[in-house]
Amino acid sequence: MGLDTRRPLLLVDVDEVLGLFMQGFGRFLEDRGLEFRVDRFALFQNIYRPGEDQHLPVDQGKIHFDDFFRLGCGDMEPAPGGAEALRALSEHANVVILTNAPGPARMARARWLGRHRMDYPLVLNTGPKGPQAAGMVRQVRGPAVFIDDLMSNLDSVAQSAPQVHRFQMVADPRLQPLAPTAPNRHRRIDDWDELRQAIEAAIL
Template identity: 75%
Template sequence: MAEPLRAPRLSDIGVDTARPLLIVDVDEVLGLFMEGFGRFLEDRGLEFRVDKFALFQNIYRPGDAEHLEIDQGRKHYEDFFRYGCGDMTPTPGGAQALRRLSERAGVVILTNAPGPARLARARWLGRHGMDYPLILNTGPKGPLAAGLASQTAGRAVFIDDLIPNLDSVAESAPAISRFQHVADPRLRPLAPAKPDLHTRIDDWEELRAAIEDAIA
């Protein structure tokens, strides 16, 4: 089994360890992933149907009742990260909220994305006013988030759309405040939630206020 990714030293990536720390996801948090991936698939003559909270099971050939083979879906997904993820629309209010939060906290972007996405993703973040240190991860995010949070003196906050990532952080580092944010309005009613365990806030302005309270 691959060894879990080691957390980089925050001081090496320019994050002040004396301040609170925000660990923020990209897809469906800072960017409208499903919308961007859907457009990418349409350009390839495919359809992305947002009728369940799934990924590969939502890709269809037009008119088909059965979704595309999972392996083919995965290939398009990897291609999106290689060629298409630089065109994603930022989540309304996300960059502005982060900018305000960065006045009182360090920000690290923690994204589960294939390696070839690094450059396109970093450029996309920079182009949209979110030029914060970027860490690519695979698998559960808990161990890496724990490794980052352990280096800070202040509070740490973790924001993600996916329950498995939030659960993983709850397990590895329960002291980290956790927020679930689902950026795409079409996904909100479909996305599983555990509001008793992870605070669910889908509006960035409201989320910013809640994070400010959490790090106060």
């Protein structure tokens, strides 16, 4: 994908890092007459019919989730400051977008990134991100950084490529207090300006 092997590598997630996924998904569900309640850090267990206390069956939630990626993920708002931070960091580092998204979402996702001035190489992954991240990190000689909102991905990278600087970022203020976190293992910074400075201090 044309990495400059002499430069540091920055691997950045999309949903809840560069884009306000839960907000966009919530609006998409409202258009379908459903409610997305942000009362825990979950996806399929947060979808309700209005007025009901039991969430939709998880397999139905999964259908709406896949539909959102196919039809609606272009409507998501960008996380404040993310594009500006990447632009500054890209002057010194390779920026690669590493997103877990179903295959049919590739075009919509690439268009969304382009529209919000984040037109960097895009890698779609499924499952824990450690193995994919480790493969890319091996291609550069400089230091590497991994940014994600999910502990499962951060732990996976810690295992597969322990030398990588890891940062947890949770962009949606409603999710920040709910997101599982382990600052002793992965630094947690929810503000893009502050995160950019910490990354610069770590790799430049």
